[in-house]
Amino acid sequence: MVQCLYAAYSLGGPQPSADREKRVRQWRDTIIQIAREEMGHWAAVENTLTLLSAALHFEREEFPIPSDLYPFTFELEPLTKRSLGKYVLAEMPTEDVVKKLGLEDKIGEVRRRSKRLRSTALG
Numbered sequence: 001m002v003q004c005l006y007a008a009y010s011l012g013g014p015q016p017s018a019d020r021e022k023r024v025r026q027w028r029d030t031i032i033q034i035a036r037e038e039m040g041h042w043a044a045v046e047n048t049l050t051l052l053s054a055a056l057h058f059e060r061e062e063f064p065i066p067s068d069l070y071p072f073t074f075e076l077e078p079l080t081k082r083s084l085g086k087y088v089l090a091e092m093p094t095e096d097v098v099k100k101l102g103l104e105d106k107i108g109e110v111r112r113r114s115k116r117l118r119s120t121a122l123g
Contacts, residue, residue: 001035001038001039001042002076003074003075003076003077003083003087004031004032004034004035004038004087005031005032005035006076006077006078007031007077007078007079007083007084007087008027008028008031008032008035008079009028010077010078010079011024011027011028011031011078011079012024012028027079031079045057072086072090081113082113082114085110085113085114086114088107088110089107089110089111089114092107
């Protein structure tokens with residue numbers, strides 16, 4: 001959620017031009033809506049715990065967070081093709097849904113770009 005919000009508020013720079021301002025606002029609103037939905041998922045989990053008379057869970061992982069548990073490392077970064085690609089891959093539907101929607105080529109490109117960027121960042 002924090003990563004989405006950071007990315008959303010990184011858009012546009014200090015003062016986007018008038019012709020870009022509307023588009024930047026739409027992108028920002030979309031990303032903020034996604035963060036709200038993620039907050040809703042978290043609230044649903046907490047509500048389920050309450051229903052089950054279980055303890056609420058507000059703890060967070062110690063840093064550094066174990067990388068084998070998450071699809072990518074926690075990093076606050078501006079919205080770029082690389083960061084957007086990470087979020088798409090982490091949140092995408094199952095492969096059968098991707099195929100049903102005919103998105104194999106687009107998701108494949110996101111995967112290739114993500115691997116390319118990751119390998120150059122690590123190397």
